[in-house]
Amino acid sequence: MSNSRGTRGRRTSRSGLLTGFIVAVVFLVIVGVLTVLGRIPLQVPIIYTLMSLVTFSAYAYDKSSARNRRWRTQERTLHFMSLLGGWPGALIAQRLFRHKSAKMEFLVIFWLSVVVNCAALGWFVLEDGAAFWSGY
Helix, strand or coil, X not given: CHHHHHHHHHHXXXXXXXHHHHHHHXXXXXXXXXXXXXXCCCXXXXXXXXXXXXXXXXXXXXXXXXXXXXCCCCHHHHXXXXXXXXXXXXXXXXXXXXXXXXXXXXXXXXXXXXXXXXXXXXXXHCHHHHHHHCCC
């Protein structure tokens, strides 16, 4: 019986990882398309990609630190990196490392940072934001 639970748990983990990966990639593709269409400058997808890599690395480091009882990355630092555009990397890291993926308070703040980040990007894509970008 424990084998079926383990298998089911692994399947759920794989589907969760796949879902997180798909959400992150679809978002980055949309950002790329918006760039190609001239709605946002090239710096935006570069920032999202770099921040995602940095945030993914921070989650990996924090998971390693948790396992080895070393100094941990503060949760507010992880949230701030997500807010600045690293949330696609954070989402993949949460699923891949099973880190910060069960703590409800953390997840609520994480998803709020995703919504705020996407809303800010949406504003920049619209007319008012487009006027802002025209200076760059």
